[in-house]
Amino acid sequence: xxxxxxxxxxxxxxxxxxxxxxxxxxxxxxxxxxxxxxxxxxxxxxxxxxxxxxxxxxxxxxxxxxxxxxxxxxxxxxxxxxxxxxxxxxxxxxxxxxxxxxxxxxxxxxxxxxxxxxxxxxxxxxxxxxxxxxxxxxxxxxxxxxxxxxxxxxxxxxxxxxxxxxxxxxxxxxxxxxxxxxxxxxxxxxxxxxxxxxxxxxxxxxxxxxxxxxxxxxxxxxxxxxxxxxxxxxxxxxxxxxxxxxxxxxxxxxxxxxxxxxxxxxxxxxxxxxxxxxxxxxxxxxxxxxxxxxxxxxxxxxxxxxxxxxxxxxxxxxxxxxxxxxxxxxxxxxxxxxxxxxxxxxxxxxxxxxxxxxxxxxxxxxxxxxxxxxxxxxxxxxxxxxxxxxxxxxxxxxxxxxxxxxxxxxxxxxxxxxxxxxxxxxxxxxxxxxxxxxxxxxxxxxxxxxxxxxxxxxxxxxxxxxxxxxxxxxxxxxxxxxxxxxxxxxxxxxxxxxx
RNA sequence: GGCGCUGUGGCCGAGUGGCUAGGCAGAGGUCUGCAAAACCUUCUACAGCGGUUCGAAUCCGCUCAGCGCCUCCA
Numbered sequence: 001x002x003x004x005x006x007x008x009x010x011x012x013x014x015x016x017x018x019x020x021x022x023x024x025x026x027x028x029x030x031x032x033x034x035x036x037x038x039x040x041x042x043x044x045x046x047x048x049x050x051x052x053x054x055x056x057x058x059x060x061x062x063x064x065x066x067x068x069x070x071x072x073x074x075x076x077x078x079x080x081x082x083x084x085x086x087x088x089x090x091x092x093x094x095x096x097x098x099x100x101x102x103x104x105x106x107x108x109x110x111x112x113x114x115x116x117x118x119x120x121x122x123x124x125x126x127x128x129x130x131x132x133x134x135x136x137x138x139x140x141x142x143x144x145x146x147x148x149x150x151x152x153x154x155x156x157x158x159x160x161x162x163x164x165x166x167x168x169x170x171x172x173x174x175x176x177x178x179x180x181x182x183x184x185x186x187x188x189x190x191x192x193x194x195x196x197x198x199x200x201x202x203x204x205x206x207x208x209x210x211x212x213x214x215x216x217x218x219x220x221x222x223x224x225x226x227x228x229x230x231x232x233x234x235x236x237x238x239x240x241x242x243x244x245x246x247x248x249x250x251x252x253x254x255x256x257x258x259x260x261x262x263x264x265x266x267x268x269x270x271x272x273x274x275x276x277x278x279x280x281x282x283x284x285x286x287x288x289x290x291x292x293x294x295x296x297x298x299x300x301x302x303x304x305x306x307x308x309x310x311x312x313x314x315x316x317x318x319x320x321x322x323x324x325x326x327x328x329x330x331x332x333x334x335x336x337x338x339x340x341x342x343x344x345x346x347x348x349x350x351x352x353x354x355x356x357x358x359x360x361x362x363x364x365x366x367x368x369x370x371x372x373x374x375x376x377x378x379x380x381x382x383x384x385x386x387x388x389x390x391x392x393x394x395x396x397x398x399x400x401x402x403x404x405x406x407x408x409x410x411x412x413x414x415x416x417x418x419x420x421x422x423x424x425x426x427x428x429x430x431x432x433x434x435x436x437x438x439x440x441x442x443x444x445x446x447x448x449x450x451x452x453x454x455x456x457x458x459x460x461x462x463x464x465x466x467x468x469x470x471x472x473x474x475x476x477x478x479x480x481x482x483x484x485x486x487x488x489x490x491x492x493x494x495x496x497x498x499x
Numbered sequence: 500g501g502c503g504c505u506g507u508g509g510c511c512g513a514g515u516g517g518c519u520a521g522g523c524a525g526a527g528g529u530c531u532g533c534a535a536a537a538c539c540u541u542c543u544a545c546a547g548c549g550g551u552u553c554g555a556a557u558c559c560g561c562u563c564a565g566c567g568c569c570u571c572c573a
Binding site: 010019034035036037038043044046047048049050051053079080090175176177178181182184226247248249250251252253254255277278279280281282285286287288289290291320321324325326329330331332334336337338339340341342343344345347348350383386389391392394395396397398399402405406408409411465468470473474477478481486487488489490491495497 | 501502503504505510511512513514515520521522523524530531532533534535536537538539565566567568569570571572573
């Protein structure tokens with residue numbers, strides 16, 4: 001029995017509004033699409049949280065043995081700032097402000113996006129397609145929708161006819177909206193005269209003379225609608241129906257709702273089996289967002305330069321912090337929470353180091369311990385398979401950390417476990433920390449010199465200690481502490497750690 | 500206004516009706532020259548009111564508080 005069959009995944013599907021057992025369309029392969037960023041400004045930590053959530057899902061699926069094709073797009077077409085015709089496109093606006101080519105803006109922020117995700121140790125997706133690279137396919141889909149009679153052209157723009165679509169299908173099923181309510185609800189913006197109904201959305205937009213990003217189409221020069229790119233690219237790389245579609249909660253309506261409409265309208269098929277949405281990162285209970293002005297940029301966090309921070313925190317501490325909550329819950333960002341997370345993270349990583357250094361010594365197996373350890377390993381998988389509950393998985397890892405500490409302290413002999421169980425224990429303990437949760441040691445490259453110097457200092461200090469010269473021993477320890485190096489006297493000698 | 504979500508101990512944060520979440524902080528102890536780390540033990544809960552149930556943090560209703568989406572948003 002393979003691991004994935006032993007620990008079947010259940011996940012909360014936004015479409016059905018309940019937990020379902022995960023059964024991929026093809027037994028061993030999983031197709032997953034996640035809506036990526038619009039690259040017209042720096043990603044903030046709220047954005048990072050979403051991509052991190054799906055990074056862990058991606059990692060766990062692979063850990064269970066699935067072959068995953070993970071597609072995450074880059075939105076590099078400048079979409080309008082609002083639904084009105086006169087809205088300026090965001091990338092063009094930025095280009096004008098910074099006096100750059102729109103594609104320079106796109107490249108700059110795409111690079112920045114990649115750098116940030118790399119710092120947080122996110123794996124790159126299997127395919128990262130861009131909207132501008134798929135203009136032809138988008139035009140084709142617009143044509144297909146026109147042919148089906150689900151779209152109409154007005155003055156060089158093409159709109160999706162939501163009411164007509166809703167007669168045959170069900171618009172609003174993902175977000176729980178009713179078309180009548182959407183029709184009468186409050187906002188009526190200007191310049192909607194081209195649309196037959198206010199809820200219709202543009203799938204192709206005519207470019208005004210000032211609009212820089214533009215392409216030729218059967219309807220004149222223009223650019224594709226925002227929702228279209230995701231439908232086109234997910235279909236192209238994952239097929240007309242695929243397993244998982246993810247994104248932030250705030251994309252459920254209208255973005256994902258429109259994606260479904262476009263897919264169903266074009267192919268007649270349900271595009272996605274499981275819709276997953278990660279919740280918002282909040283600051284003082286409010287959604288972190290650029291427009292509210294409460295967003296944290298990664299470099300402000302690392303350096304501690306943000307006005308709400310007392311000091312800086314490393315990317316792995318933040319990763320740990322985010323994993324302590326469930327992806328579908330809001331998570332509040334604060335100094336205190338980060339400080340607590342930092343200590344917890346260090347404790348876990350100490351356990352990780354111990355696990356890597358443990359040696360198995362044959363002994364008499366304690367059946368009770370053996371059983372407990374096996375159950376703990378299972379619960380690690382069970383919790384993670386429960387809608388990717390990283391918080392619970394971490395709780396189990398901390399239980400295991402206690403055992404690691406006991407191994408190290410000699411309170412528990414490794415030989416109380418069978419060799420097989422011991423190896424499995426170490427394998428999954430370290431595997432979950434690094435491969436599934438994507439945590440790693442914050443620092444640690446080229447420590448050779450530091451190691452050598454520290455060994456020397458520790459030796460000198462131990463000599464002084466043997467001579468009971470505590471003035472010297474304490475001076476070494478205290479001065480190192482001010483430099484950010486802690487000494488720990490254990491039974492088997494002194495170790496150091498860099499704070 | 501419409502639709503939806505949340506409210507857990509000093510803080511953060513899991514919780515699939517009955518069994519210790521976990522992390523941080525606090526208290527006591529073991530170890531140590533002292534400390535740190537580690538280990539052992541331990542104290543603080545389920546917004547309020549009512550209901551269903553043998554039993555509710557968990558289900559239902561109401562009240563209060565906060566939030567999200569309905570416009571670009573992860």
